[in-house]
Amino acid sequence: MLNILFSAQPERWDEYKGPLNAAFATAGLQANIARDHAPEAVDYIIFAPNGPVTDFSPYTKTKAVLSLWAGVETVVDNPTLTQPLCRLVDPSLTAGMVEWVTGHTLRHHLGMDHHIRKQDGVWEERFPPLARKRPVTILGTGALGAACGQAIHALGFPVTGWSRTAKELPNIRHLHGQDGLQAALSGAEIVILLLPQTPATENILNAETLALLAPGAFIINPGRGPLIDDDALLAALDSGQVGHATLDVFRTEPLPAAHPYWAHPSVTVTPHIASTTRPDTAAQIICENISRAEAGQPLKHVVDRNRRY
Known part of the structure; x- marks a missing residue:
């Protein structure tokens, strides 16, 4: 027994x-x-x-x-x-993460927030590019990141994956190391963070790396809060370098009521529910x-x- x-x-x-x-x-x-x-x-x-x-x-x-x-x-x-x-x-945890990440990727790609919030009677036609014109980068290509990458690729997005070590993944352009990180982020329009939290990954999105993204890029973080330098992200949101950040994880959880993420118009806070x-x-x-x-x-x-x- x-x-x-x-x-x-x-x-x-x-x-x-x-x-x-x-x-x-x-x-x-x-x-x-x-x-x-x-x-x-x-x-x-x-x-x-x-x-x-x-x-x-x-x-x-x-x-x-x-x-x-x-x-x-x-x-x-x-x-x-x-x-x-x-x-x-x-696999169930992976499936839940794929659904959450894919949903928010499409939400940002299609500009759904703009149409949902617009209630002033103005007929404003906005057409997103096709998915094949919207480069997506996933930082972290373990079980969760690799599965999300395959799902996003299946929708037509060109997907780049990055991890600390070299990998070969079908349908994903994979880069690794510090030089690979810069290449993976350069020009990315949607960045998804699914890295583990380690000393090497803390603040991997900071003022320097956020500047590499395409202007107005979207950040989706269901990974770990400390992957992002919060002050740098807020500055990038205020300048327009980042168009919107959807954040599910934070350095302190629950996210303190006074934290600027709550009130920022270009931040979506979800309460660590991407997958369970x-x-x-x-x-x-x-x-x-x-x-x-x-x-x-x-x-x-x-x-x-x-x-x-």
């Missing part, structure tokens, strides 16, 4: 208890999944960064910590976490990974502590 600790906010237990037990029963694994196991008895931890476990040192028997979140930046530097840490790669973990599919992913470990197979999606993702 495996002892599996569920360490997330208490209200999430009611959502996850059924799917987790069903997944383990289907897999034929006997597991006691609970919120109150003694640390020394725990074989695996199902973990969310806002849950109760912050000190992993008492969990001496624990074989792995499996995150319910795609991002691990808030726990990867925890000095007590010596067990393998697995991030969540869930779905209990039914997340339970299956976690069960599969634990099954692999118990069968002597390597865990999937183990975090590289040096790269921080």
Whole structure:
């Protein structure tokens, strides 16, 4: 019998208890999944960064910590976490992100905000270019960024992807490294941020890189708040270098009521809802990974502590 600790906010237990037990029963694994196991008895931890476990040192028997979140930046530097840490790669989370990113890409491309807000009776014909004339750049081409890139390409947009290391992705012009970053951003009309938060990616959009974009470009950030230098973005919005920013993530969440993003006419704030973990599919992913470990197979999606993702 495996002892599996569920360490997330208490209200999430009611959502996850059924799917987790069903997944383990289907897999034929006997597991006691609970919120109150003694640390020394725990074989695996199902973990969310806002849950109760912050000190992993008492969990001496624990074989792995499996995150319910795609991002691990808030726990990867925890000095007590010596067990393998697995991030969540869930097709449902990816699908949700694709839908959100594609929707806002089309919203900005078509100029929907202008028509929705215009109520003064003026017949003003504005025609957007065809998608093939609107270059889109995606910073971050992991599972989420690559999937969004394929969906946007399918709509006709020319897509450039960028990451720190070289990749080959179908339908996407892929660049990497510092020189590649400048080339990827130069002339981009829509920029989508889906990078992990690391020291190397913090403030990747700053005064210098924002100046590379096509005038009036759109920024869409469902990745991580610290990827953007907020002061630089506000200045670019005020000058018109950036036409609009749709932001789902922020350095401080919830976004403070006094933050200038709330009142800025060229900023859309959404409350970190671009995509979320779905209990039914997340339970299956976690069960599969634990099954692999118990069968002597390597865990999937183990975090590289040096790269921080």
